[in-house]
């Protein structure tokens with residue numbers, strides 16, 4: 246498991262040469278001159294970028310939470326506006342936006358930065374927005390056993406903006422509710438008010 250430092254996708258690191266060759270081949274196949282100055286380093290740059298943007302595969306999302314603390318705070322905790330960048334698994338095109346996480350503890354809390362680390366572990370992969378949302382909710386539900394969890398993810402998908410249907414500015418919003426949030430619209434609207 247990767248430690249606390251910034252981690253990279255080790256599969257990419259150990260297959261660096263092969264990946265570079267394939268990127269070079271794609272550049273040729275789209276009609277580029279792979280020997281021109283601007284492109285000489287591109288296969289290596291793309292490979293280094295893959296190490297970073299696919300780093301999520303290095304970590305088990307639930308493990309990034311680390312220590313969970315006993316604390317008698319049983320009211321809402323929200324960390325909002327956690328920016329993420331992910332890659333859509335259908336087109337390998339970026340999508341990005343914000344994650345808002347809230348939970349109602351039941352005797353156990355977690356370090357606030359760990360919520361952002363959880364977002365990194367889940368988003369730095371090939372993904373769909375729905376799975377990002379439900380994975381975050383499930384991990385918190387299972388690891389903290391809280392009264393409730395609510396996760397809202399906003400995303401702008403380049404596969405919908407820059408190609409295909411071409412609708413720049415369209416936003417996708419996904420939610421996942423666990424525990425009390427599943428059956429209490431008032432709790433959900435309080436959350437929505439607080440993340441505005």
Ligand SMILES: Nc1nc2c(ncn2[C@@H]2O[C@H](COP(=O)(O)OP(=O)(O)OP(=O)(O)O)[C@@H](O)[C@H]2O)c(=O)[nH]1
Pocket residue numbers: 333334335372373374375402404405409410
């Ligand atoms: N549900 C969901 N769909 C996504 C996500 N990211 C991309 N997609 C969609 O995945 C779908 C793939 O559809 P396909 O018809 O197989 O691919 P395509 O021909 O490139 O589709 P178009 O984008 O409509 O041109 C598209 O509708 C995308 O908008 C996501 O995070 N969640």
Ligand SMILES: [Zn+2]
Pocket residue numbers: 333334335336337338402404405
């Ligand atoms: Zn896509």
